[in-house]
Amino acid sequence: xxxxxxxxxxxxxxxxxxxxxxxxxxxxxxxxxxxxxxxxxxxxxxxxxxxxxxxxxxxxxxxxxxxxxxxxxxxxxxxxxxxxxxxxxxxxxxxxxxxxxxxxxxxxxxxxxxxxxxxxxxxxxx
Numbered sequence: 075x076x077x078x079x080x081x082x083x084x085x086x087x088x089x090x091x092x093x094x095x096x097x098x099x100x101x102x103x104x105x106x107x108x109x110x111x112x113x114x115x116x117x118x119x120x121x122x123x124x125x126x127x128x129x130x131x132x133x134x135x136x137x138x139x140x141x142x143x144x145x146x147x148x149x150x151x152x153x154x155x156x157x158x159x160x161x162x163x164x165x166x167x168x169x170x171x172x173x174x175x176x177x178x179x180x181x182x183x184x185x186x187x188x189x190x191x192x193x194x195x196x197x198x199x200x
Contacts, residue, residue: 077138084118088128095122104166133181136173155191156184
C-alpha cells in the first residue's frame with residue numbers, strides 16, 4: 075500500500091538562465107538541466123528573482139518511505155488515476171521516492187481520487 079504525504083506550502087515551476095540564482099539550501103529544490111533548458115521546481119517564496127518563465131500555484135505530495143528500484147509502475151499508477159480525473163500533474167523522482175505536484179485548486183480532488191482508487195484497488199496501489 076502506498077502512503078502519500080502532502081507537502082506544506084506553495085510551489086513554482088520555472089525556467090532560469092543561471093544556476094547561481096538557485097537556492098539549494100531550501101527544503102525542496104528540484105533542478106533539471108538539458109541541452110536546451112534549466113528548469114527548477116521550488117518553494118514559491120524561494121523562487122529566483124530572475125526567471126525566464128514561471129508558473130506559480132502548485133501543491134505537492136510524495137510517496138512516503140523509500141521506494142526500491144525494483145518497483146515498477148508507481149508513477150504510472152498514480153498518474154493514471156489523476157489522468158482519469160482530468161487532473162494535470164508535474165512529477166519528480168528522487169533516489170528515495172516520487173513526488174507529484176498538481177495545481178493548488180486540484181490538490182483535494184487529486185488526493186481524494188487516489189484514496190478512492192487505493193480503497194477499491196482500481197489502480198493497483200496496494
